[in-house]
Amino acid sequence: MTTLATTHPTLLNAVLGGRRSALQSVLLAVAGTALLWASAKVQIPFFPVPMTMQTFVVLFLGFALGARLGAATILLYLAEGALGLPVFAGTPEKGIGLAYMMGPTGGFLAGFVVAAFVTGWFAERGFDRRLVTAAFAALAGLVAVYAFGIGWLGALIGWDKPVLEFGLYPFLPAEALKLALL
Template sequence: MPLFQAIIERRNPPLALNGATVIAASLGLTLSSKIVVPFDPVPFTTQTLVVVGLGLALGRRRALVAVLLYLMQGAVGLPVFAETPEKGIGIDYMLGPTGGYLVGYLLAVLVAGSLGERGWRKPASAAAAALLASAVVYIPRLFWLGTVIGWFKPVLALGLYPFFLGDVVKAMLVVLLFTVTGRTFGSGRS
C-alpha cells in the first residue's frame, strides 16, 4: 500500500508517521499562506483550501494538531502567515485583521474532520462538508474584523463579499483534488 494512502486512510500509522504527517501538514499550510493575492484589509490565500482539505483527509484530531502547530509557529515569530514578515510577525500579527481567520481555521478543521469521519467522503457529501467547513471560518472572521477595524465600517463588504466566491471555488477544489487523484477520504477515526 502506498504511504500516502496509508496516511489518508488512517490505517493505524505509527506515532512517528502521525508526527511526520502533522508536521508536513503544518508546512503545507505555511506554503499555502505564501500564495497571496494582495487585498485590503486581508489578502486572498489558498489557506482555506488546505485547512478544509486537511480536515477531510486527516480527520479532526490530526488536522487540528497540524493547525495548532502552525499557529504556535506563528505565535513565536516564525514567518508562517500570509504577508509575513512584511506585515509583522508573532502575536502582534495574530491580533491584527487576519486573527479571525486564524481562529476560524480551527473551527473549519473540526467541522471538515468530523464530517469526513462520519462518512461524508463521496464527492457530493464531501463538497457539502467542504462548503460547511469553509462557511464556519466566517463566524470568527467577521466578528474579529469588526472588532479590529470598527463596526461602523462595511465589515461585510471587506470580510465577506470579496471572499465568498473564492471560498466556494476553494471548497470545490478540495473535492476535485481528491477525486482526480483517485484518493478517497479517510475511513475510521483519527
C-alpha cells in the same frame, strides 16, 4: 439517544492501512504545517483581492487527517506563527508573531482550527465519500472560518464599519473556486 460514530477511515488512514503511530502523526502534522505555510505564501491574482490557498489546505487537512489531527496540525501552525516564524500570508512584511495574530486576520486564523476539526469530523463519518456530502462538509468548514473571522474583524474595527465588505464578500468567488477544486 444515538450518536454518529466514526465508521470511515480518513484518507491518510486508508493509505497507511489503519492506525497511525505517534511518530507518523507528528510527521504528518509537521508536513501539514509546511503545506499550509506554502499555501499562505503563494498568492493568485484575483479580483478584488488576491487569493491564497490557505482555506483549501485547511479543509484538505481536515479531510485527510481527521478532526483531531487536522485541528492539532493547525494549532501547530499557529504556534509556529506565534513564535515569530513568518508562516502567515503577508509576513514578515505585515508583522510577525502574536502582534500579527491579534490583527484583522486573527479570527480567520482561529477559524482554521475549527474548520479543520469540523471538516475532519464529517470526513470521519464518510461525508467525504460523495460529492454532495463532501461539499456540505467543506462548506461547514468555510462557515467556521468566516464566522470566527468576521466576528473578530467586527470586534476589532467596529461593527459600524462595512465588515462584510472587508472580510467576506471579496473572498466569496475565490472560495467558490476552491470548493470546486475539492
